[in-house]
Amino acid sequence: MQAVVVGAGVVGSLIARELTKYNVNVTLIEKEEDAGWGVTKANSAVIHGGYDDPPETIRGRFAAKGNQMYTELSKELGFDLKRIGSYVLAFNETDRPYLEELLEKAEKNGVPGCEIHDRNLILQKNPNINKEVIAGFWCPTAGITEPWMVAISAVENAVLNGMDFRPGEKVLEVITDGKNGRKSVSGVKTDKGLYPCDILVNAAGLFADEIAEMAGADCPKLHPRKGEYILLDKKLGKIVTNILFPVPSAVSKGILVLPTVDGGILLGPTAWDMERDQKQDTSTTSEGLAEVKAKTTEMVENLDFSATVKIFAGLRPESPQKDFTIGSTNIYGFINAAAMRSPGLTAAPAIAKHIVEEVLIKELAFDINTRDDFDPILPPYPTLSEDDPEVWAEMVKKNSDFGKVVCVCNKITEAQIIEAIKRGARTVDGVKFRTRASFGRCQGGFCLPRITEIISRELNIPMNKVKFRSGNTELLSGKVRK
Amino acid sequence: MREINLDALVIGGGAAGMAAAVELTKNGCKTILIERDGNTGGVLNQCIHNGFGLHVFKEELTGPEYADRYRKIIKNELIDVHSQQFVLEVNPQKREVITVGTEGLTCYKPTVLIMTTGARERPFSNLRIPGSRPAGIYTAGVAQKFVNLQNYLPGEKAFVLGSGDIGLIMARRLTLEGMKVLGVAELMPFSGGLARNISQCLDDYDIPLYLSTSVVKVKGKERLESIILMDFTPDTLQPIPGTEREIKCDTLILSVGLLPQNELIESFVDIDPVNRGVIVDSHQQTTHPWIFAAGNNVAVYDLVDFVTLEGIHAGKSAAEKIKNGFNEVEKINVTRGENVGAITPLQCCLDDKEFKFYIRPRKNIKKGRLLIGDGIVNKIEMGLKPSEMIDITITAKHKANIREIGLNNLKVEIQEVE
Numbered sequence: 001m002q003a004v005v006v007g008a009g010v011v012g013s014l015i016a017r018e019l020t021k022y023n024v025n026v027t028l029i030e031k032e033e034d035a036g037w038g039v040t041k042a043n044s045a046v047i048h049g050g051y052d053d054p055p056e057t058i059r060g061r062f063a064a065k066g067n068q069m070y071t072e073l074s075k076e077l078g079f080d081l082k083r084i085g086s087y088v089l090a091f092n093e094t095d096r097p098y099l100e101e102l103l104e105k106a107e108k109n110g111v112p113g114c115e116i117h118d119r120n121l122i123l124q125k126n127p128n129i130n131k132e133v134i135a136g137f138w139c140p141t142a143g144i145t146e147p148w149m150v151a152i153s154a155v156e157n158a159v160l161n162g163m164d165f166r167p168g169e170k171v172l173e174v175i176t177d178g179k180n181g182r183k184s185v186s187g188v189k190t191d192k193g194l195y196p197c198d199i200l201v202n203a204a205g206l207f208a209d210e211i212a213e214m215a216g217a218d219c220p221k222l223h224p225r226k227g228e229y230i231l232l233d234k235k236l237g238k239i240v241t242n243i244l245f246p247v248p249s250a251v252s253k254g255i256l257v258l259p260t261v262d263g264g265i266l267l268g269p270t271a272w273d274m275e276r277d278q279k280q281d282t283s284t285t286s287e288g289l290a291e292v293k294a295k296t297t298e299m300v301e302n303l304d305f306s307a308t309v310k311i312f313a314g315l316r317p318e319s320p321q322k323d324f325t326i327g328s329t330n331i332y333g334f335i336n337a338a339a340m341r342s343p344g345l346t347a348a349p350a351i352a353k354h355i356v357e358e359v360l361i362k363e364l365a366f367d368i369n370t371r372d373d374f375d376p377i378l379p380p381y382p383t384l385s386e387d388d389p390e391v392w393a394e395m396v397k398k399n400s401d402f403g404k405v406v407c408v409c410n411k412i413t414e415a416q417i418i419e420a421i422k423r424g425a426r427t428v429d430g431v432k433f434r435t436r437a438s439f440g441r442c443q444g445g446f447c448l449p450r451i452t453e454i455i456s457r458e459l460n461i462p463m464n465k466v467k468f469r470s471g472n473t474e475l476l477s478g479k480v481r482k
Numbered sequence: 483m484r485e486i487n488l489d490a491l492v493i494g495g496g497a498a499g500m501a502a503a504v505e506l507t508k509n510g511c512k513t514i515l516i517e518r519d520g521n522t523g524g525v526l527n528q529c530i531h532n533g534f535g536l537h538v539f540k541e542e543l544t545g546p547e548y549a550d551r552y553r554k555i556i557k558n559e560l561i562d563v564h565s566q567q568f569v570l571e572v573n574p575q576k577r578e579v580i581t582v583g584t585e586g587l588t589c590y591k592p593t594v595l596i597m598t599t600g601a602r603e604r605p606f607s608n609l610r611i612p613g614s615r616p617a618g619i620y621t622a623g624v625a626q627k628f629v630n631l632q633n634y635l636p637g638e639k640a641f642v643l644g645s646g647d648i649g650l651i652m653a654r655r656l657t658l659e660g661m662k663v664l665g666v667a668e669l670m671p672f673s674g675g676l677a678r679n680i681s682q683c684l685d686d687y688d689i690p691l692y693l694s695t696s697v698v699k700v701k702g703k704e705r706l707e708s709i710i711l712m713d714f715t716p717d718t719l720q721p722i723p724g725t726e727r728e729i730k731c732d733t734l735i736l737s738v739g740l741l742p743q744n745e746l747i748e749s750f751v752d753i754d755p756v757n758r759g760v761i762v763d764s765h766q767q768t769t770h771p772w773i774f775a776a777g778n779n780v781a782v783y784d785l786v787d788f789v790t791l792e793g794i795h796a797g798k799s800a801a802e803k804i805k806n807g808f809n810e811v812e813k814i815n816v817t818r819g820e821n822v823g824a825i826t827p828l829q830c831c832l833d834d835k836e837f838k839f840y841i842r843p844r845k846n847i848k849k850g851r852l853l854i855g856d857g858i859v860n861k862i863e864m865g866l867k868p869s870e871m872i873d874i875t876i877t878a879k880h881k882a883n884i885r886e887i888g889l890n891n892l893k894v895e896i897q898e899v900e
Binding site: 057230282283286288289306308309310361389390392393396404406408437442443450464468472473474476479 | 483518566568571580582583584585586587596602603605606607608610612613614615616617620621623624628629631632633634635636637638653659677698701703704705761
């Protein structure tokens with residue numbers, strides 16, 4: 001049995017890994033140079049509680065379940081997950097009924113431990129919240145992660161279990177035939193090769209509607225919704241301890257203030273609907289950034305924007321029905337995992353399991369069985385901390401490259417960068433997202449030339465062929481002198 | 483863990499650190515200089531242009547030559563340099579410094595710690611300029627390292643944002659290496675770099691300098707394709723509508739300021755919000771008595787020569803503390819008056835020891851009167867600019883005056899004179 005998954009975002013990567021647990025040959029095709037670089041890369045990085053999606057929606061069916069699955073998944077794949085809990089904050093008496101509504105929905109969706117907290121308790125935990133707060137809806141199971149690491153580690157684990165990963169390949173055509181008297185998927189053609197298949201999972205993010213169109217499969221039209229963010233330096237990291245939402249608007253969950261897993265503070269996102277031809281437009285705007293600044297300073301005091309480390313924008317796919325499109329289509333073997341708007345990251349593990357167990361095996365009766373040699377564990381990335389110098393010393397004894405600090409802001413060593421390249425990083429961003437090197441306050445001011453040099457050496461390519469990320473993003477144009 | 487007891491540990495092997503280590507050793511203190519890079523010299527190693535050393539060596543040297551002079555002194559004085567040592571922790575309670583290097587961990591236990599950790603460049607994202615984030619945007623220091631040390635060019639057509647000295651130097655450097663440099667934009671109505679650099683790096687190569695101008699947007703999905711410039715009001719620094727213009731370029735070089743680096747100690751010493759550096763007294767001692775500091779982590783200086791002189795000063799003061807013990811000296815605070823920006827030191831010890839003030843004017847002043855401490859210093863200075871620090875020595879005689887009048891703070895101001 002041959003399966004092709006299109007799109008190595010968090011959804012596609014987890015589906016591909018799930019399929020690798022079975023006697024299926026899996027190929028994962030990704031147009032970017034790495035996993036997790038589309039919608040997955042730039043969102044709030046929140047594993048939502050799953051309390052606010054209406055129970056009758058697909059989102060409601062999968063969010064809470066997905067949230068629960070993250071604990072085991074993070075243990076298996078070694079990515080960071082911190083269940084720091086979330087608040088939806090009410091600043092007006094008129095917002096109080098909304099909190100009560102959430103409590104009811106949380107119960108229906110099976111979200112444990114939710115409560116309404118009063119002002120004092122909220123301010124005790126987060127003294128910088130605007131003092132006009134009156135109450136908050138507390139969800140203890142909400143957490144934060146690095147979404148790209150969920151995708152990257154799932155891919156790396158699947159590759160160790162035999163999956164074929166094809167980054168930097170663009171799907172040009174989906175081939176169908178009429179075997180067994182029905183229109184069925186039979187292969188995928190990319191700019192680099194042809195992949196015959198019996199199953200095609202369409203997890204192409206913003207482009208899922210275009211992939212479906214290639215096959216003539218059903219899929220709602222998708223448009224991008226832009227979310228702009230501001231990331232503040234670690235030195236402000238203690239300013240809030242929980243994920244903070246305002247009472248939401250009709251279009252989004254509102255603009256959040258939350259800690260990141262590596263200690264920074266993330267502010268955002270905006271929710272601006274864009275045209276269908278703007279699926280690549282991840283530019284930030286002065287209006288968007290101003291909105292983030294205005295809304296977050298209403299909710300939290302003492303945000304110091306001079307400590308800005310990064311500004312960025314992400315795009316999330318939105319469909320007319322404002323819900324996920326998951327499951328079989330009019331083309332046999334063509335499965336959608338599309339329109340993964342919020343809370344797509346949260347729901348992804350549950351969707352991966354559903355697609356294999358419920359859709360492929362039960363509904364479509366594909367004859368596939370679990371393997372007994374699947375190893376769910378990805379050896380963790382080596383991490384070092386100044387809080388534990390003895391461990392660091394041990395690592396240096398084994399490999400002296402652990403004694404060479406390359407990224408001074410986040411204290412990332414040459415050994416960790418080499419490990420990232422061995423595991424699949426081919427670009428500066430590939431190294432950055434795996435190791436957090438140059439993620440810190442100097443944004444590569446010290447380490448960019450060093451990282452470029454290490455990539456050039458390890459991949460045995462000239463310096464001027466080292467790329468920043470996908471496409472024509474070479475950092476250097478050529479030699480000064482021969 | 484290797485443990486080392488010593489008189490003085492100097493962290494950071496750039497100009498200030500090398501000078502401090504030499505001075506300490508000359509004064510008989512057991513000193514180690516630690517450096518995170520493989521070699522001492524710091525940023526001097528990549529500054530291959532000349533213009534260094536006029537004050538210290540009385541001749542014009544390139545950065546690597548200047549660093550080399552000091553390396554030779556270090557060698558002759560048999561100073562211990564521990565290179566490729568990265569500091570994990572500075573512990574003020576235990577008075578220990580823990581580092582990691584290729585041979586493992588080291589715990590240094592110095593009587594005195596001298597911080598000479600320099601500055602870093604303000605990154606692009608800190609400016610919050612909207613637009614895409616394509617390849618081709620580099621700080622001047624990164625571009626300089628690519629070109630001068632790694633032998634690679636960043637692109638073909640460059641624009642420079644910010645008129646700091648390193649940006650001006652790189653405009654010339656990239657032009658000499660065959661790139662087209664289209665211009666330099668400066669948000670302020672005056673240049674951030676030295677007059678000699680404007681003339682030798684821009685004017686000589688017909689590179690235009692646009693004052694009161696900045697980049698408001700960058701464009702390009704993969705590689706940088708263009709930037710949008712706008713004019714700004716000189717007083718309120720607001721963009722002037724209708725002045726947008728697009729410039730096609732594949733490289734944007736940033737020279738938008740240096741930030742003193744004090745991450746290792748900022749939780750237990752005082753930092754000055756204007757200098758953005760660690761506060762020192764006229765002995766270069768920080769607000770934690772164990773720690774001295776000198777160089778760009780105190781305030782960003784114009785010339786490496788000044789940094790060296792401050793390093794020597796710190797080394798000398800620290801050596802004296804090591805020899806004579808930490809006697810409390812009475813100090814008064816230095817306060818900023820009119821037209822004074824960055825200034826160091828920020829505390830004046832009321833002993834007889836000479837020291838130098840370094841003062842950055844806030845704006846261009848044709849003729850100004852520098853007043854320190856109710857006229858203890860009263861001096862006319864011509865052609866003052868924010869890009870050029872005033873350095874002025876406070877002598878034993880000045881200090882005697884301060885004590886005599888009984889000043890409880892030392893106000894420094896620059897009055898405009900008609």
